[in-house]
Amino acid sequence: MIGTCWRLSISGIHHRQLIEHLFPGDGLEAAAILLCGRTSGCRPRLCVRDIIPVPHSDCQRERDHLSWPSGILDTALERANSEELSLILTHSHPTGLWSFSGLDDESDQDIVPDLMDELRHKNAVVGTAVAVPGGALKARLYDSSFEPIDIEHVQVCGDDIHFFFENRQAGRAPMAFTSGMRSELCRLTACVVGASGTGSIVAEQLARLGFGKIILIDPDRIEIKNLNRILNARVADAKEQAFKVDRLKEAILSFREDVEVCALSKSIESREAILAAAESDVLFCCVDTATGRQVCDLISNSFVIPLFDIGVTIPTAMETDLGRVVADVVGRVSYVQPGLSSLEDRGVYTQRTLRAEELAANDPRRYAREVAEGYIDGMVDEAPSVITLNMRAAAAIATEFIARSYPYRFEENCLYAQTEFSLADMSEEHFPENTWTAKSAKYLIGRGIREPLLNIPGLQENGMELTR
Numbered sequence: 001m002i003g004t005c006w007r008l009s010i011s012g013i014h015h016r017q018l019i020e021h022l023f024p025g026d027g028l029e030a031a032a033i034l035l036c037g038r039t040s041g042c043r044p045r046l047c048v049r050d051i052i053p054v055p056h057s058d059c060q061r062e063r064d065h066l067s068w069p070s071g072i073l074d075t076a077l078e079r080a081n082s083e084e085l086s087l088i089l090t091h092s093h094p095t096g097l098w099s100f101s102g103l104d105d106e107s108d109q110d111i112v113p114d115l116m117d118e119l120r121h122k123n124a125v126v127g128t129a130v131a132v133p134g135g136a137l138k139a140r141l142y143d144s145s146f147e148p149i150d151i152e153h154v155q156v157c158g159d160d161i162h163f164f165f166e167n168r169q170a171g172r173a174p175m176a177f178t179s180g181m182r183s184e185l186c187r188l189t190a191c192v193v194g195a196s197g198t199g200s201i202v203a204e205q206l207a208r209l210g211f212g213k214i215i216l217i218d219p220d221r222i223e224i225k226n227l228n229r230i231l232n233a234r235v236a237d238a239k240e241q242a243f244k245v246d247r248l249k250e251a252i253l254s255f256r257e258d259v260e261v262c263a264l265s266k267s268i269e270s271r272e273a274i275l276a277a278a279e280s281d282v283l284f285c286c287v288d289t290a291t292g293r294q295v296c297d298l299i300s301n302s303f304v305i306p307l308f309d310i311g312v313t314i315p316t317a318m319e320t321d322l323g324r325v326v327a328d329v330v331g332r333v334s335y336v337q338p339g340l341s342s343l344e345d346r347g348v349y350t351q352r353t354l355r356a357e358e359l360a361a362n363d364p365r366r367y368a369r370e371v372a373e374g375y376i377d378g379m380v381d382e383a384p385s386v387i388t389l390n391m392r393a394a395a396a397i398a399t400e401f402i403a404r405s406y407p408y409r410f411e412e413n414c415l416y417a418q419t420e421f422s423l424a425d426m427s428e429e430h431f432p433e434n435t436w437t438a439k440s441a442k443y444l445i446g447r448g449i450r451e452p453l454l455n456i457p458g459l460q461e462n463g464m465e466l467t468r
Contacts, residue, residue, distance in 0.1 A: 005042065005043040005044075005152055006043070006044055006045070006046065006125075006141055006149065006151045006152060007043060007044070007045040007046070007151060007152050007153055007154075007155065007281070008036070008045065008046045008048070008088070008129070008137070008139050008151050008153075008154045008155070009045050009046070009047050009048065009154075009155045009157060009303070009304040009305065010034070010048040010137075010154070010155070010156055010157070010304065011048065011156075011157050011158065011304055011337060011338040011339040011340075011445060011446075012156060012157055012158020012159060012160075012337050012339075012340075013158075013337075013339045013340065014048050014050075014051055014339070014445075015135065015156045015158055016158070017051055017053075018032055018034075018051055018090065018131070019131065019135045021051075021053040022090070022091070022092035022131050023092055023094065023131075023133060024056065027063055027094050028061040028062060028063060028066075028094065029061055029062065029063070029064070029065065029066035029091055029092050029093070029094060030054070030056055030059070030061060030066070030091065030092050031054040031059060031066055031068050031089070031090065031091040031092075032051050032052060032053045032054055032090050032091075033051070033052040033054065033072070033073070033076045033087060033088070033089055033090065034046075034048050034050075034051060034087070034088035034089075034090055034129070035048070035049050035050045035051070035052065035076065035079055035080060035083075035085045035086075035087065035446075036048050036049060036085055036086045036087070036088060036446060036448070037049050037084075037085060037086075037302070037303075037446045037447050037448020037449070037450060038086055038123055038125070038448045038449060039275075039278045039279060039303055039448060039449055040275060040278075040449055041275070041278075041279045042279075043152070043189070043279060045278075045279075045303065045304075046086055046088065046125070046127075046151075047302070047303050047304040047445075047446040047447075047448050048088075048304060048446050049083070049085060049445060049446025049447065049448075050079075050446070052072065052075065052076055054068045054069075054072055058072070063094060063095065064093075064095060064097075064101075065103065066091050070111075073111075073115070077115070077118050077119065080119055080124065081118075081119065081120050081121060083450070084121045084123055084124075084448075084450045085124075086119070086123070086124050086125045086126065086127070087115060087119070087124075087126050087127070088126075088127045088128065088129050088139060089108075089111070089126075089127075089128045089129070090128070090129040090130070090131060090137075090139075091104075091128075091129075091130060091131075092130070092131045092132070093130050093131065093132050094133065096132050096133055097130075097132070098132055098136070098138060099130075099138070100128070100130060100138075100140070100148075104128065104130065105148075108128050108142070108148070109146065112126050112128070112142045112146060113146055116142070116144075116146075123448075123449065123450075125141050125142075126141065126142055127139055127140055127141035127142060127151070128140060129154070135156070135162070136154075136162075136164045137154040137156075137164055138151075138154070138164065138166060139151040139154055139166075140166075150166040150167075151166060152165070152166060152187075153165045153166065153187070155281060155304075157304055157305070157306040157337055157338050158337060159337070159404075159412065159413040159414040159433070160404055160405070160407055160413055161282075161306055161401075161404045161405040162405075163184065163187075163188070163281075163405070165184075165187070173405065173406050173407075174406060175406065175408075176402050176403075176406035176407070176408045177402070177406075177408075181209075181210075181402070181406050182209065182210035183210075185209055185210040185211050185212070186210050186211070186212040186258065187212055188211055188212060188213075188281045188282065189211065189212065189213040189214070189215065189279060189280045189281050189282075190206045190211045190213070190214050190215070190280055190281065190282045190283075190284060191214075191215040191216075191217065191276070191277045191279075191280035191282070191283050191284065192206065192214065192215070192216055192217070192284045192286060193217045193218070193268045193273075193277065193283070193284065193285050193286060193287055193292065193296055194217075194218055194285065194286035194287040194288070194292065195216050195217075195218035195220075195230075195244040195245050195248050195286075196218065196220070196226060196229070196230055196244060196286070196288075197226070197229040197230065197312075197386060197387070197390045198286040198310050198312065198390045198393060198394050198397075199216075199218065199284075199286030199287075200229075200230045200231040200232065200233070200244070200248055201231055201390055201391055201394035201395075202284050202286055202310070202394045202397060202398060203216060203248050203252070204231050204232070204248075204251070204252070205394065205395070205398040206284070206398065207252040207255070207256055207259060207261075208255070208256075209398065209402075211259070212258075212259060212260065213259065213260040213261070213262070214252065214259065214260075214261050214262070215261075215262045215264065215276055215277065215279065215280055216245040216248055216249060216261065216262065216263045216264065217245065217264045217266060217268055217273045217276060217277060218243075218244045218245050218265065219265055219266055219267045220243070220244055221241040221242060221243055221244065222237040222238045222241065222242050222243075222244055222247060223238055223241075224238045228385060228387060229385075229386055229387045229390055230244065230247075231248075231251070232247060232248065232250075232251035233247055234247075243263070243265040244265075245263035245264060245265050246263050246265065248261075248263070249261040249263040262276065264276050268287065268292050268295050268296065269291060269292070269295055271453060271459050271461075274295065274299060274453060274454065274459065275449070275453075277296075277299050277305075278299060278302075278303045278305070278449070280305060281305070282305065282306055282308070282401060283296060283299060283300055283305045283306065283307045283308070284307075284308050284309075284310070284397065284401075285307060285308065285309040285310070285343075286310050286394075288311075289357055290349035290350070290353040290354045290356075290357055291354060291357055291358075293309060293343050293344075293348060293349045294343075294344065294349060294354060295454070296309065296343075297336065297342045297343050297344060298444065298454040298455075298456075299454070300336055300338055300342075301338050301339065301342070301444040301445045301446075301447075302444055302445075302446070302447045302448065302453075302454055302455075303448060304338045304445065304446055305338065306335070306336070306337065306338070306404070307334075307335070307336040307338075307343075308333065308334070308335055308336075308397050308400060308401055309332075309333070309334040309336065309343055309348065309397075310331070310332070310333055310334075310393050310394065310396075310397045311331065311332040311334075311348065311393075312330070312331045312332075312386065312389050312390060312393045313330055313331075314326060314328070314329050314330075314386070314389070315327040315328050315330070326424070327424075328422055328423075328424045328425075329389060329422065329423040329424050330420065330421065330422050330423070330424075331389065331392060331393035331396065331420070331421050331423075332348075332393075332418065332419070332420045332421075333393065333396045333397045333400050333418070333419045334346065334348060334417070334418045335400060335404065335416070335417055335418070337417075337433070338445050338446075339438065339445045340433055340438045341417070341433065341435075341436035341437065341438045342438070342439075342440070344439075344440075345436045345437065345438055345439055345440075346418065346435075346436050389423070392421075392423070396419065396421070400416070400419070403416070414432055414433055415430060415432045416430045416431075416432075417430075417431055417432055417433040417435065417436075418430065418431045418435070419431075
């Protein structure tokens with residue numbers, strides 16, 4: 001048996017390509033094959049890596065029936081076996097039928113057993129899916145007895161984030177900020193990477209919004225010096241050197257009885273943490289390191305998970321009469337779609353900042369020398385009293401998720417790929433996705449758990465952690 005709690009995730013760019021092919025405007029059925037990587041765990045996900053459209057001219061297409069040549073399956077099988085991918089055979093229901101028909105069942109029984117025999121790697125699964133006008137998708141897999149298992153939900157990670165649950169009719173999502181939204185969130189998993197100044201606030205908001213499972217990832221322990229900005233942290237926790245994630249888990253469970261919390265006191269650079277984050281439906285990056293953001297970028301693309309990243313800073317300047325003064329108080333919220341511009345593409349981190357962190361961690365003397373010589377920027381000290389700025393930014397990132405998943409903006413979400421605010425001049429500016437060019441994300445999209453993990457040799461199975 002392959003289990004019963006599967007999910008399917010597809011990027012916005014692949015979803016648009018799929019729906020445009022399946023609904024060309026003539027009212028007739030059409031077909032495509034989804035090539036998918038996958039995750040592991042108790043609720044595995046299929047991650048769409050590529051789409052093979054079945055040419056309309058090669059099919060016999062009718063309003064409620066479709067037949068297509070078997071030759072194209074050979075191409076799909078060759079790729080699936082060479083890249084350790086799974087197959088989802090997909091066709092459209094132009095009539096809007098939100099279920100598999102009797103003809104669909106018969107067709108699956110004819111073709112699925114042969115496909116399962118031809119897929120020769122251990123992670124392969126085979127399934128089918130139907131799409132209806134508007135873009136909703138319903139999918140199912142087959143177990144070793146060729147019995148269908150409904151996929152729990154299909155997720156589209158585009159300008160808007162859609163969750164198409166198998167037992168809900170295709171249609172609009174619940175209204176934002178309602179109990180209906182909360183009822184849907186209880187079926188989803190959020191991962192928060194970083195459990196300190198911003199992460200603790202984000203985690204608290206997600207828990208109170210109603211997420212059914214929350215994964216917390218942070219390797220650090222609570223210290224006296226950061227009690228002023230970690231929600232729910234206590235003096236006793238600092239004295240006991242409690243892990244930040246353990247304290248947040250305890251706090252969440254004190255006000256939620258219907259939530260599962262996974263607290264992982266590991267670096268996001270470790271294999272264990274990466275696989276834990278891969279189980280989520282939404283990823284929130286609340287770290288203050290370039291390497292942490294780079295790993296979250298890679299997780300988002302490899303496992304087709306929408307990524308929300310937060311950053312705050314207080315630049316200072318020297319004035320002749322006053323000495324060092326606050327130059328600005330700024331925050332940033334970035335939304336990253338799998339397959340489109342990454343945080344690196346946007347300059348949120350660079351190869352230069354990655355190298356600076358590597359030097360600081362592994363060769364402090366050389367790092368100090370290069371800072372003094374002007375080759376790299378020095379690390380900015382943490383501001384000791386930033387809870388108000390952190391709360392402002394954390395509220396923005398949680399609200400950005402709601403705007404994407406339960407749209408309420410007057411303008412389209414594509415205009416808000418990144419939002420930056422200044423509290424010094426009380427301004428806010430937002431940037432559309434086409435502000436940046438995606439340079440490297442597409443080659444990694446939907447790779448799933450294929451080794452080496454994230455295509456990084458240091459993360460292969462039985463490896464310890466990302467090698468800097």
